[in-house]
Amino acid sequence: MFSLTDLKRSYGRSGSRGGAPDVRPYLLAGKELAAQRPKLEAAIDWHRAHAGRKRAGIPQDQLAQLVGDYRLARCLAACLQSSFVFRAEPFEQLVRAAVGKAYRTVWHRLQQAHAASAPELRLHIFDAVNARSGGFANPETRGALLNEIAAPFGCDGEQLETLLWSDAEANDRLVAVADPPSVDALAAEYNRRALATLLLRGLSADVFLPSPDGAAIRRVYFAVKRAGLLCELSLQAPDQGASGGVWIHLFGPLEIFGPRTRHGDRFAQAVLELLRAFPRLEGSARVLINDREYVLRLPRGIADLATDSAASAAATVDVSFDSTVEEHLFRTLRGMERRGDTYEWVVEREPEPLVHGTTVLVPDFALTRRGEGAERRVFVEVIGFWTPDYRERKRAKLAALGGSVDLVLVVQEALAPHFADLPYPTLPYRRRPSAHDLVTLLERTYPGARRRPRRTAPAQTDAAAREEWEALFGAGAALPAARAAGKATS
Numbered sequence: 001m002f003s004l005t006d007l008k009r010s011y012g013r014s015g016s017r018g019g020a021p022d023v024r025p026y027l028l029a030g031k032e033l034a035a036q037r038p039k040l041e042a043a044i045d046w047h048r049a050h051a052g053r054k055r056a057g058i059p060q061d062q063l064a065q066l067v068g069d070y071r072l073a074r075c076l077a078a079c080l081q082s083s084f085v086f087r088a089e090p091f092e093q094l095v096r097a098a099v100g101k102a103y104r105t106v107w108h109r110l111q112q113a114h115a116a117s118a119p120e121l122r123l124h125i126f127d128a129v130n131a132r133s134g135g136f137a138n139p140e141t142r143g144a145l146l147n148e149i150a151a152p153f154g155c156d157g158e159q160l161e162t163l164l165w166s167d168a169e170a171n172d173r174l175v176a177v178a179d180p181p182s183v184d185a186l187a188a189e190y191n192r193r194a195l196a197t198l199l200l201r202g203l204s205a206d207v208f209l210p211s212p213d214g215a216a217i218r219r220v221y222f223a224v225k226r227a228g229l230l231c232e233l234s235l236q237a238p239d240q241g242a243s244g245g246v247w248i249h250l251f252g253p254l255e256i257f258g259p260r261t262r263h264g265d266r267f268a269q270a271v272l273e274l275l276r277a278f279p280r281l282e283g284s285a286r287v288l289i290n291d292r293e294y295v296l297r298l299p300r301g302i303a304d305l306a307t308d309s310a311a312s313a314a315a316t317v318d319v320s321f322d323s324t325v326e327e328h329l330f331r332t333l334r335g336m337e338r339r340g341d342t343y344e345w346v347v348e349r350e351p352e353p354l355v356h357g358t359t360v361l362v363p364d365f366a367l368t369r370r371g372e373g374a375e376r377r378v379f380v381e382v383i384g385f386w387t388p389d390y391r392e393r394k395r396a397k398l399a400a401l402g403g404s405v406d407l408v409l410v411v412q413e414a415l416a417p418h419f420a421d422l423p424y425p426t427l428p429y430r431r432r433p434s435a436h437d438l439v440t441l442l443e444r445t446y447p448g449a450r451r452r453p454r455r456t457a458p459a460q461t462d463a464a465a466r467e468e469w470e471a472l473f474g475a476g477a478a479l480p481a482a483r484a485a486g487k488a489t490s
Helices: 030-050 062-067 070-082 091-112 118-133 142-153 157-164 183-199 214-226 238-244 253-257 263-277 302-306 310-314 324-339 388-401 413-419 435-445 463-473
Strands: 009-012 022-025 084-087 173-176 202-209 231-235 246-251 282-289 292-298 346-349 354-356 359-361 365-370 375-383 407-412 426-429
Touching (some): 022 183, 030 062, 062 070, 142 157, 183 202, 183 302, 202 214, 263 302, 324 375, 324 435, 359 388, 375 388
Parallel strands (some): 022 292, 375 407, 407 426
Antiparallel strands (some): 231 359, 282 292, 354 359
């Protein structure tokens, strides 16, 4: 991201009466990229030419003069930090440069005195001055005092003072850590960061995906979930189904999580990932700049301007669950399934989206039981604590389904009355929902052929049970014949 003060941008009317004005980031594309190409080349060459020099010896305004724009120069310098960074020199190397031939002796004695870094050396000198002169070095006697402290190390006071502040920022050197990018790659990185700088302040986004299939809808939904955010999906034309296009409303950090926190960068990441994954996607985002709301237009193909960036792809956050409650329930169900305790209900993550009227809902789980000549498939939606506005939207979406699908709600106990009149069986919970109670609710609501839970041999299906057995009777202990044969046990 860039500092907001460094990002070049412009403002304009939204085109709708009473609507928020537009904000338009300055992007390096088309004619603008062609015009700025020599300056981007100059910025890359400037960094390459100054590699190895101290920060204090590099003219601060020289890059801005080459680029011709102070704010653009700072943004380009930020983009080039993946190839050129300022770093402090190793302290041992600084000792070698300061004392010359006596380097080995001085370095060894500094290590013995636990003064093998600039901060440690400052602490050592502070203790020495405190012991010799009550913590204050008179300017007239300062040089003699430093010489006295330096003598045991095998150097003089002037050399010691050079090392004393060697970690100052002005002494950092510009170091090339990777090959410099091409001009096009630099422009793409700049564009990505420019968009992300504004999306970081996002309130929400509304983007339109024309004629997606079910797999595309699931990819959209779970791309948002990987970023740890939420979204609502709705059909553009209910009579045409998904072929008429799907609107995606992505909730921003202020709308869902209260004051902007670390979720701001997740919001930016989620929008950029969607734009890259679906080139036909287009829409807009609401962003907050200096306490005023603006509209950031996201035209079709805008992600093409920022696709040459490996760093953005590496920044993907792998978050598979909305909450620890949802994750615990899923993993417990999977464990019960492996032990044969679910009456042959099979739990599935990332089920197909449910489409009814204008409503599109992607449930958290699906549980399927295959019987004789028939299959029962029940969806599960976990509802925990969110903002009142979000709960109202969730309730309206569930009500819009009108009981058209088999769906079970797992609802936090305090919120259960709010969803009680919906046509779905509900499992309330306090801290964590019970997977056993969920299976019991499924059996009671959707009865099938009654089967006793089937327990199979731990040696074959449950490694945890084998570990427990060996913990009691020792490693390698033989299982009972009934267990080893995989027979049912009580």
